[in-house]
Amino acid sequence: MKSRPGKMPLPLPLHRRGFLWLLAALTVAVSWHLPHLPLQVTAVMLGLIVLCYRRAITPKRPPWHLRLTLTAAAIAMVLVSHGTIWGKEAGISSLALLVFLKLFEAKSNGDLQVTAYIGLFLILAAVLYDQTLPVFLFMLVAMMLMSGVMRILQHPEMVTVPFRSLMRKMVVDFLLVLPVFFSLFLLFPRSSQPLFSGAFRFSSYFQSGFSDVIHPGSISRLAISRAPAFRVYFPPGRRPRPSDLYFRGVVLWNTDGRSWFHGSNYSFPVSEADMESGDIEYEILIESRASRWLFALDRPVRFPPWVRLNGASTFSSPTPISRPIRYSVASTLPAPPTTIPVLPPLIRKWSLQLPRRLDPRIRELGEEFRYRSDSDQQVIRAALAYFQENGFAYTLEPGSLDPDNPISDFLFFSRKGFCEHFAAAFALLMRSAGIPTRLVAGYLGGEDDPFGRFFLVREAEAHAWTEVWIENQGWVRVDPTTIVAPDRMSNRNLNGDSAGDQQAGSGSGGWRNGSVFRFFHRLWVKIVRLALTIEDLWNYWIVTFGRVEQETVLHRLAGEVISRQVGFWLLAIALVMMIVYYVMKRIDSRRTGKDSLVLLFDRYCRKLNRAGLAKKPTEGPIDFLTRSVGVIPEKSVDMERITRLYIELHYGRRLWLPRRERDLRRMIRRLRIKKSKGGNYDQRV
Amino acid sequence: MDEIRQTVHVSPTRTSFLYLLICLAVWLASANYMNNLAYIFFFLMVSLYAGGYFRSRLLLKWLTVSEMILEQAFAGGKTRVEMMIQNRSAQDLEAVFIIPEGEATIETCIGPIQVPGNGSLLHDFSIPAPRRGLFRLRSLRILTQEPLGLFKSRILIPVDMEYIVFPRPGGRKSWNEPRLNEAEPVEGYHTSGGEDFSGSRAYRLGESQRHIDWKAYARGRPLSVKEFSGGGSLTLWFDWDQLADLDGEARLSQLTRWILGADRTGQEFGLRLPNGSIEPDSGSLHTQQCLRMLAVFPGET
Secondary structure, eight states: OOOOTTOOOOSOSOOHHHHHHHHHHHHHHHHTTGGGSOHHHHHHHHHHHHHHHHHHHSOOOOOHHHHHHHHHHHHHHHHHHHSOSSSHHHHHHHHHHHHHHHHHHOOSHHHHHHHHHHHHHHHHHHHHHOOSHHHHHHHHHHHHHHHHHHHHHHSOTTOOOOHHHHHHHHHHHHHHTHHHHHHHHHHSOOOSSOSOTTSOOOOOSSOOOOOSEEOTTTTTTGGGOOOEEEEEEOOTTOOOOGGGOEEEEEEEOEEOSSOEEOOGGGOOOOOSSOOOOOSEEEEEEEOOOSSOEEOEESSEEEOOTTSEEOSTTOEEOSSOOOSOEEEEEEEOSSOOOOSOSSOOHHHHHHTTOOOTTOOHHHHHHHHHHHHHOSSHHHHHHHHHHHHHHTTOEEOSOOOOOOSSSHHHHIIIIIOEEOHHHHHHHHHHHHHHTTOOEEEEEEEEOOEEOTTSSOEEEEGGGEEEEEEEEETTTEEEEEOHHHHHOTHHHHTHHHHHHHHHHHHHHTTOOGGGGSHHHHHHHHHHHHHHHHHHHHHHHHIIIIITOOHHHHHHHHHHHHOSSSOHHHHHHHHHHHHHHHHHHHHHHHHHTTOOSTTHHHHHHHHHHHHHHHTTOOOOTTOOHHHHHHHHHHHOGGGHHHHHHHHHHHHHHHHOOSOOOHHHHHHHHHHHHHOOOOOOTTSOHHHHO | OGGGOOOOEEEEOHHHHHHHHHHHHHHHHHHHHTOHHHHHHHHHHHHHHHHHHHHHHHHTTTEEEEEEEEOOEETTEEEEEEEEEEEOSSSOEEEEEEEEEESSOOOOOEEEEEEOTTEEEEEEEEEEEOSOEEEEEEEEEEEEOTTTSSEEEEEEEEEEEEEEEEOOOOOOOOTTGGGGGGGSOGGGSOOOSSSEEEEEEEOOTTOOGGGBOHHHHHTTOOOEEEEEEOTTOOOEEEEGGGGTTSOHHHHHHHHHHHHHHHHHHTOOEEEEETTEEEEEEOSHHHHHHHHHHHHTOOOOO
């Protein structure tokens, strides 16, 4: 029987080192999901890891009944924990168990390889949930380990490559493919819509942001969150004044006395402002969040084309914001006067709605303001003066309010509240006085990043205020909170920090004033800001890099000469080929002169080859010399000296001397052999 | 340097199709969820695959084999092959497999062999030699699945060397029987290899080292051999026709065994086969000639 070409002696026996490495790599890959797996699944998985470890020590394949029992137990565990085997969470649980089961029963190196490939899905699952920088780093490490496993499985078991050189090779594997990787990232066409509408949704494990319902406490809960909500990229030197940094999100019309709702019935795709170019055009990069609302400075006048307009100059994303997105928007500061002289009756009805069980004292107070005033403006001023004069205080911890009538409790008894209390109370008073009012939820203020790239708005900047309808002016922003706490507007940063500090060390002593503490505090603040900047760069260039950005970059690179589609592909192919060529060259030129003796001898052989005397591949130097001397006797002395010295240096046990190598080089350089006239020397022999 | 650059053939391995399938799944997922990090993961996987291809192309490109020696063997044994493997690239090769290709039924895969980057390795291995005869090792196929097992790269190194496999020594007959030829006059033959020292002559390549005059060599003289003669030794004739009761291959085995025995005791012997004969002599060169004649003896192979 003839051996087939390319037949390898696989399967080799189970590779123990590869097994252990694979176990480690899978454990790393699964670690990202650990906090989100059900406890039972985690326990079973840890058990399986221990079993796998023992398997590596005593390499005996478990009997079939044990394997069957374990598989059944794993399926049962997933069913018990999730109620199903189908679905996103259940899928990840099954995957986590499956890889270790597969590893446990592996019987050949091929099995190990397949298990490593399946393990790649664990990384994919983590990546689908979150697109943050830590996930990326996790992905890199896990992928590097997996490729390391693939590499080790190719090595024979007895070959122990030193750990450091193995690590170096793993990193080199990655560095070498970077050009290909970057060209793919730039050039590979992306989809702009989902391929399958029925697929599972992966929403981030970590989500924040308020929904479209506001009730007492919903914003103050956010006020201690340092998480970034979104970043704003203003044109250079055009950052608005602090009093203009109101980012509108949701407009809320409907209240039951406790909570305020947007309600889907209240949407109307009519914009109140003219679609003119605004005063300021800027870009916002918003983090993934639970709700779909998008934010813009008061008052947005031009919207990105893909958003859904919800009336009242608000807009939202058509799909859930499950990943950071970027959009640009234009606003006019302050809000432009209306072009609609009279409020439409339906909207008037909405903006005057009062809860059915309204505390009569609120209605009386509102009516009293109306009774004492001549105009709407005077009513507003009177209400604001009421807040100013009656000892109202702005605080994050308003204490517990009467759950049935929190607003009247706030207005008449506690008088301590957060922005949503002030805004809701003010809105109820205005509506009682007959002034159309709506509640707006959004963010106020933020902070510049240390490098001036963007303006960061955190969740802690969440804010609520009101807008009242004034004839011939339209909707005018009134923020009752600023009457009580002017700081809230002018320097939110200070406020935010103090909110954090209150949390961190209420009642702590004077040690916080020490210079060491201050040094570390400042250092910490710097580190946090740097982290935010890195995160921003990551989101800006990687996460939100979509089809549009891709085309922009390519367009900038290619210029306008070539048409888009054709140019795109031509450029893509050309670039990829160039990069491939470059990589190949790079790798090839890594042949260094470490074994320079061999290269020298190659040179000698080349010289003889030019004269028509080719060294046969299986010929040793002495055989070659014998043959050469027979053919070119006139150079026998030179050739013999060269060969002897080469043999002495290359095979001899004597100390290798650079000087001797130089001699050899010189001798080879000086060797002159006339080209044979009668054709090939070999033929003459 | 062109003569040492190998042409590398690269083909994907079976498991790499599974890898590609997973790549496809990752691409579908990233396109469906428009998830850029998943895209990055996909690109990473694809570029590892592409990089693996190019690295496979280059891995064996600078691998050469030289100074190859094929040793003699007896049928049923193994032919030992010794060679120098040189890796002129900077890449370490951790697992190289060698498949010898030739006329005989060689179905072996040697390896895995480790060849350091910019280094050489003296490697020896054995190939089975089931039958006697003169064989030709046409080429060596060198394979590797490094670095990631996604591609299989292979080169073909032409060798074109002959190696001989002698018949398997066997048979129970004693060579006492050839003494039946005593009828011929013993004195007529060249008789050397006896007990008494009869002088010395120059050493001939291939002769047994047993009779070398080492003392003379130490005194600075050229290598010489002490010659002995004595009436005690008989010239043996190993004759094909003597073994008429055996069939062809068994006769060859028996003759081989006798020759080896005679060589061990240093006796002179001659070999007579239907297609020719070798005059009696002793020494390893002579033994080689005789064994070679037996190996290539036309038979039912």
